[in-house]
Amino acid sequence: MKVVLFCGGLGTRIREYSESIPKPMVPIGHQPILWHVMQYYSQYGHNDFILCLGYKANVIKDYFLNYRQTANSDCIITDFGTKVEILGNQPPDWRVSLVDTGTWRNIGERLMAVKHLVEDEEIFLANYSDGLSDVPLPEMISKFKASGKLACFVAIHPPISFHLAEFDDQGSVQRIRSSQESEIWINGGFFIFRKQIFDFINEGEELVLEPFNRLIEGGHLMAYRYEGFWRAMDTLRDRQVLEDMVDRGDTPWRQQSPQPSKVA
Structure with missing residues (x-):
């Protein structure tokens, strides 16, 4: 299946890096x-990528135009130096479409801009380019196909705990509890779409607002609830958490033999 990755945002919450490079290029x-996101999909055999570029698109283009697998193996x-032999597993044969979808477009507009590249696909995958997870993709795809729905996303509990307050009309607090004790689920990305998704997106619309609500009205949207590892790189702290994990060799998003899922 083709994989659409949204790579065009400004990354304002991680400005220390994003002033010089686009957020997807933060190391x-x-x-x-x-x-890392592309490696996750590649391990399941999905090697045909469509990158929706925007902010500092040239940086991402230069990375792939000058990519050398020997630097990573x-x-x-x-x-x-005239002959090079890769040791161990051979690198995946990625096909990467680099499409400049504009600096100020939202996710829905970026997806519409690459419609012509996926319109022949019965089902395709999509994701933000700044989040990692060990969600069992083959199982998620299987459940989606069996559902007959038109769209699916991974639903996760917020990874950072916060306090939930319950109070009456006069402001008297009735209860305070941790968000980890609640049944709050949020959109974690990792989308699966049938090609009919484009019939639900109007010009200028964000993907998960108006289009998803239209899908809900028709009973076409499903959530794949997942309680395993998931982390988005929204801030420098998030980046440091992921950096520390890589330093320890703890990379759950790269499972050669995917582990049993933890699905609600």
Whole structure:
């Protein structure tokens, strides 16, 4: 299946990096987070990517135009560098479409801008380019196909705890509890769409607002509830958490043999 990745945002909440590079290129370990997202899909055999570029699109284009797998793999060099042999597993054969969808477009507009590249696909995948998870993709796809729905997204509990306050009309607090004790679920990205999704998006609309509500009215939207690992890189703190995980070799989003799922 083709994978659409939204790579055009400004990344204002991680400005320390995004003033010089687009958010998908912020490094986690030795590679940008975009590379980690693509590796996640690639391990399940999805190697045809469509990158919706925008802010500093040239930086992402330059990365792929000058990409060298030998810089990321163990290798043997002979004949003074004229021959290179990759050790271990061979790198995936990615097909990457780099499409400049404009700096100020929202997610819905970016998806519409690449419609011509997925309109022949019965089902395609999509995601933001700044979040990582070990969600079992084959199982999610299987459930989606069986449902007959037109769209699906991963629903997760907020990874950061906050306090929920309940109070009456006079402002008297009745209860305070942790969000981890609640049944709050949020959109975690990792979308699956049938090609009919484009019939529900009008010009200028954000993806998960008006179009998703139209899908809900028709009973066409499903959520895949997941309680395993999920982390979005919204802030420098999020980036540091992911960086520390990579340093420890703890990369759950890269499972050679996907682990049993934790699905509600």
